[in-house]
Every structure is written in structure tokens, then in C-alpha cells.
Amino acid sequence: MSLIARLRAYAEEALGLGTSEGRGPADDTHLAATALLVHVARVDGILDPSESERLARLVQGRYADSPAAAEALIARATAVDAEVRDVASLVEMIPHAANDSERQALLTMAWSVAGADGKVDEFEEALVERLGRLLGFDDAGIAAARHSGLSGAPAE
Numbered sequence: 001m002s003l004i005a006r007l008r009a010y011a012e013e014a015l016g017l018g019t020s021e022g023r024g025p026a027d028d029t030h031l032a033a034t035a036l037l038v039h040v041a042r043v044d045g046i047l048d049p050s051e052s053e054r055l056a057r058l059v060q061g062r063y064a065d066s067p068a069a070a071e072a073l074i075a076r077a078t079a080v081d082a083e084v085r086d087v088a089s090l091v092e093m094i095p096h097a098a099n100d101s102e103r104q105a106l107l108t109m110a111w112s113v114a115g116a117d118g119k120v121d122e123f124e125e126a127l128v129e130r131l132g133r134l135l136g137f138d139d140a141g142i143a144a145a146r147h148s149g150l151s152g153a154p155a156e
Contacts, residue, residue: 029094
């Protein structure tokens, strides 16, 4: 059983979400991406309400079609993040087929979540920069995502 299958089964069991039939690769990618954003939001040990709100808004805008769907996805992602605890494992769950714009959007959203409380502390900065490297970006790509994420530009 693959890592993603084990994590999905764990999340479904822990949250009583039923079976995973009907889920496809996009669902797995959305779950992994949301788990990465949850990880960023929680890395400094404080989940500020502004970070929670930003996370919910970004997830609903990109990976879910309603507030309830976003809430459910964030709950599943939180369970996955609690189980994995390693950003590299979460990045591995994102398909290699993800294009540059999808990876750039994820990195931009990570910067946006990190800065939602008005500051990016050293833990958040180190994590998001590492995430950028794991997603295959150089310094310029990471800087561009940081600028977009912290300036409020949409993650496209």
C-alpha cells in the first residue's frame, strides 16, 4: 500500500469519512497541498485566527467549491499533517506531473499563509523556503512566490 493510500485510509478512519472510492489523483493532490499549507500554518506552534481564515479562503478558492468542502478538506489535511510531520513526505505526495504554475501557486499560497498574521517568523521562512526547493524552484522563483504571497496577489 502506497504512502498516500495509507494516509488517506488513516484520515478516513480517524475522521469517519467513509471509503475513498471515487477519489482520483486530483483529490490526492489537493489533500497533499492542503496538508502542506496546514503544516506552514502550524510550524511556529501558534495557529493564529488570521492564518486559519487565510488557509480556509485559499483552500476554498483553489481546491474546494464551498466553505463546507474546504473545512472537510482542511480537517483531512490536518490529520495527514499530524501523521506525516515531514514536509518532504508531503511534497512527495504531489504528482510529478504537476506543472510549474500549479507548483508556483502552492508556493505562493504557502507564503500567504505564513504571512497572514502580519509577520513571517524564522520557522515559517525556513519551512517555506525549503518547500520551494523541494518543489524545484531556485532563489528567484522562491522570491517571486514570496513577493506574490505576501503582497496579496492571487495564487494562479
